[in-house]
Amino acid sequence: MTLDEIIKSRRDTRHFTPDEVPDQVIQKALQAGHFAPSVGLTDATKYYLIKSAEIKKAIKDLFLDYDIKAANLTDDEGQKAQYKSLKLEAIEEAPLGLVICYDRSVLNNFTIGTVGSNEAIKFSAVCAAQNIWLSLTEQGYSMGWVSILNYYQFKQLLGLPENIEPLGYFCIGKPATNYDNQPMLQQLNWKQKQENPFIEEIKVLNESNITLNSNISPQILNSQILQVSSVLPLRGSGGWVRGLLQQKIDNKTKPTGSLGVLESLAKQIGTVFQTLEPQITNPNIIVFAADHGIANHGVSAYPQDVTRQMVTNFLEGGAGINVFCKQNTIALTIVDAGVNYDFPTNANLVSAKIAKGTQSFLQSPAMSQTELDLCFSKGAIIVNSIFETGCNCIGFGEMGIGNTSTASVLMSVLLEIPIEDCVGKGTGVVDEKLLQKQNILKKALENYNGSNDLQSKLAYFGGFEIMQMVGGMLQAKENNMLILVDGFICSIAFLIAYKMNPSVKENAIFCHSSAEQGHQKILDYLDVRALLQLDLRLGEGTGCAVAFPIIQSAVTFLNEMASFESAGISKK
Numbered sequence: 195m196t197l198d199e200i201i202k203s204r205r206d207t208r209h210f211t212p213d214e215v216p217d218q219v220i221q222k223a224l225q226a227g228h229f230a231p232s233v234g235l236t237d238a239t240k241y242y243l244i245k246s247a248e249i250k251k252a253i254k255d256l257f258l259d260y261d262i263k264a265a266n267l268t269d270d271e272g273q274k275a276q277y278k279s280l281k282l283e284a285i286e287e288a289p290l291g292l293v294i295c296y297d298r299s300v301l302n303n304f305t306i307g308t309v310g311s312n313e314a315i316k317f318s319a320v321c322a323a324q325n326i327w328l329s330l331t332e333q334g335y336s337m338g339w340v341s342i343l344n345y346y347q348f349k350q351l352l353g354l355p356e357n358i359e360p361l362g363y364f365c366i367g368k369p370a371t372n373y374d375n376q377p378m379l380q381q382l383n384w385k386q387k388q389e390n391p392f393i394e395e396i397k398v399l400n401e402s403n404i405t406l407n408s409n410i411s412p413q414i415l416n417s418q419i420l421q422v423s424s425v426l427p428l429r430g431s432g433g434w435v436r437g438l439l440q441q442k443i444d445n446k447t448k449p450t451g452s453l454g455v456l457e458s459l460a461k462q463i464g465t466v467f468q469t470l471e472p473q474i475t476n477p478n479i480i481v482f483a484a485d486h487g488i489a490n491h492g493v494s495a496y497p498q499d500v501t502r503q504m505v506t507n508f509l510e511g512g513a514g515i516n517v518f519c520k521q522n523t524i525a526l527t528i529v530d531a532g533v534n535y536d537f538p539t540n541a542n543l544v545s546a547k548i549a550k551g552t553q554s555f556l557q558s559p560a561m562s563q564t565e566l567d568l569c570f571s572k573g574a575i576i577v578n579s580i581f582e583t584g585c586n587c588i589g590f591g592e593m594g595i596g597n598t599s600t601a602s603v604l605m606s607v608l609l610e611i612p613i614e615d616c617v618g619k620g621t622g623v624v625d626e627k628l629l630q631k632q633n634i635l636k637k638a639l640e641n642y643n644g645s646n647d648l649q650s651k652l653a654y655f656g657g658f659e660i661m662q663m664v665g666g667m668l669q670a671k672e673n674n675m676l677i678l679v680d681g682f683i684c685s686i687a688f689l690i691a692y693k694m695n696p697s698v699k700e701n702a703i704f705c706h707s708s709a710e711q712g713h714q715k716i717l718d719y720l721d722v723r724a725l726l727q728l729d730l731r732l733g734e735g736t737g738c739a740v741a742f743p744i745i746q747s748a749v750t751f752l753n754e755m756a757s758f759e760s761a762g763i764s765k766k
Contacts, residue, residue: 200332203372207336208281210367215290219333220366226329227294227322233314234306236297239322240358244291252351253363254285256343263510264342283340288365292337294323298490299357301554313534313550319361330366338365345499356492359499439464445757455725459703459748466676466701467586471753474676474746478525478580479589479735480666481508481515482573482659484532485551487560488638489596493631498551501595502535508593509541514732515591518739524589529576531569532658533594546572548658555603556638559654566653566661573665581673588670589678589705589742590687591735592659598710600657601686603635605712607651608689609719613639618682618710618731648693663687664694671698678738678745681708681730685716692720705741706730 195203224241232238244250265277285291296319327337341362348360439461444450451457463472483505489498507513508528511520519526528543534550537543548568552560561569577588594600602616609616617632644650652661664687670677671691679688679702691698699720706726707714717724725741756763 195332200328204327204331205336205369205372207338207365207367207369208284209370210284210288210336210365211370212287212289213368215335215366215368219330219335220290220292222333223326223329223335227326230318230321230325232318232322234300236300236315236318238297238300238315239319240295240297242293242295242352242354244293244363245289247286249352250286250291253291253343253348254283256347256351257283257285257340257363260342260344263506282342283363284338284365284367285340285363288338288367290366292326292364292366293352293354293360294319294326294362294364295354295358295360297358299492301487301490316359316361323361323364326364335367336369339363340365344503346497346503349497356497359497435468435470436461436465438470439752442470442757443752445759446751446755447757447763448755453751455723456744456748456751459725459745460752462700462703463676463745463749464752466674472749473753474587474749476525476583476585477523477587477589477742478527478583478585479515479519479591479678479738480527480529480576480580480663481591481593481735482529482531482662482666483508483593484530484548484597484658484662485534486594486596486600486657487552487554488556488599488634489551490554491556491634492627493599493634494595495627496595498534498595501533501593504593505530505533505535505537505543508734509543513734514736515734515739518736522739522742524739524742525585527576527580529659529662531572531662544576546576546662548572552600552657555600555655556634557641559644560600560656561653561658561661563649563653565658566649566656569656569658569661570665570668573662573667574669576662577666577669577675578673581670581675585675587676587678587745588666589680589735589738590663590666590684591680591738592663592683592687592733594657594659597657597659597683599631599635600655600660601683602712603638603655604652604660604686604690605716606635606639607655608686608693609715611715615715616712618712648690652690660687660690664690667691667698667702668695671695671701675701676745677702678735678741679704680735680737681706681733682710682713682716683733684735685713685720689716689720703741703745706737708737 227239227241261282265274296315298315300315330337339362343363345360354360443457443460464470483501485498485501504513505528508516515526530537530543530545530547532548532551537545548561548565580588598618602613602618605616606613613636614632617628617635642654644654660683663684667677667688668691677698679685685704688698688702699722704717704722704724706728707717707724709729709731725744726737730737
């Protein structure tokens with residue numbers, strides 16, 4: 195067969211004969227994979243063979259479990275039924291299983307070729323997979339790629355080291371059919387492959403500095419891009435209403451100060467809204483999600499793909515923030531600020547993706563200054579669009595594997611304290627793992643040789659979701675909204691916003707004090723008191739949702755509780 199014929203006849207195979215795959219066949223194919231491009235000559239691609247029937251059955255069970263979720267990604271009932279009828283794997287039938295992986299640990303050292311994208315080592319592994327496929331085809335064998343799996347469970351099942359990330363499970367064997375020399379999905383009229391590739395020459399330089407993803411709502415796209423300056427205008431102090439609010443609170447049928455924090459909350463909310471009868475309307479919690487290059491260095495107990503998995507969980511309504519928002523009638527907005535994944539275009543989320551995760555700040559800036567500015571702008575636009583729906587109370591939450599590391603470094607930089615006083619467990623790292631996390635972050639700080647100004651440091655060490663929250667908080671202040679601040683990471687975003695506009699504190703309610711060791715230090719620095727002490731450290735904005743009934747109670751007592759006069763009760 196010529197190379198052109200081999201390429202044309204390569205198929206994603208789902209039907210195999212029971213014939214064994216000779217050792218020389220798989221060895222030749224894996225050698226072809228080894229000849230594939232390897233970024234920076236890292237040799238980051240690893241191979242694991244699966245012949246055990248027991249392991250195959252366990253992987254098949256993982257597939258079946260996740261396949262149910264995959265079927266629900268389409269709202270078209272006909273397409274859903276057709277999907278369920280497809281044969282999408284041959285895990286138990288194929289005589290040989292192959293797991294193609296890439297090793298994230300190579301990023302712990304400077305690697306040529308990964309500066310532009312940490313995903314370059316993954317791209318190398320994909321190149322190896324294609325070479326293996328072509329080699330097997332030339333030898334009369336074939337392969338089928340199974341990616342419908344929960345990758346975290348998949349890694350646990352196989353006992354893969356934390357730094358080893360699988361592309362998927364590959365079924366290998368002698369094909370039982372040639373599918374009439376066309377892809378199976380094309381035969382079944384699922385979708386027809388275009389006869390020719392898309393090719394277009396770009397002749398004009400795009401000089402626009404800011405582009406917005408089309409998934410953002412038309413209201414956002416039609417609004418003016420708000421330039422978030424380093425210091426936004428300060429609003430009036432509201433002194434005229436503050437004294438009247440205190441009189442109203444003191445005149446309620448209760449001993450002075452007996453409702454404690456609820457009284458100070460009521461006074462704050464009335465002052466923000468400049469009224470003696472404040473109302474919270476259309477409350478909304480935004481969860482900003484993004485990935486972090488520093489996660490590739492093993493600073494988290496979970497692999498990076500969990501960010502994508504958790505965003506999917508948010509969209510399916512199964513996460514902590516979903517149930518608490520539902521309990522308290524709070525709208526929930528999910529924002530893809532920079533997840534290392536392409537979500538379906540019909541997903542119910544705001545796509546504000548800057549890139550597929552930041553770069554690792556161990557050796558280079560996490561983002562450019564342009565990307566930092568874009569984060570501020572997108573965060574502001576998203577919050578402004580929610581404000582235009584009649585919302586005057588907005589909570590901030592986040593999701594991103596590795597973002598406690600990013601937040602810890604930012605805390606160390608902003609408060610000028612040792613990183614050891616900032617680093618916490620995050621997703622659950624303890625003992626040696628926690629010490630490793632501290633050492634990696636300490637090395638990153640030592641490696642920094644950039645400018646000493648705030649903007650340069652934010653770009654170097656920042657995270658996309660954190661900086662979008664900063665822009666959102668500043669815009670919420672400009673819109674005179676209540677700002678509900680969740681835990682450690684959200685408080686870091688608030689600390690940055692506070693450095694840029696100290697008056698933002700007037701609108702902020704700090705919902706809880708996190709179990710992360712650095713969080714209380716931030717609250718102490720800001721001289722604020724959190725509403726709850728529940729040892730929460732889930733993130734997602736859950737602290738905001740759980741604290742919301744208390745905030746509502748403050749408004750309710752102020753508006754509905756009788757005064758001494760109206761109740762005919764003597765004050766003394």
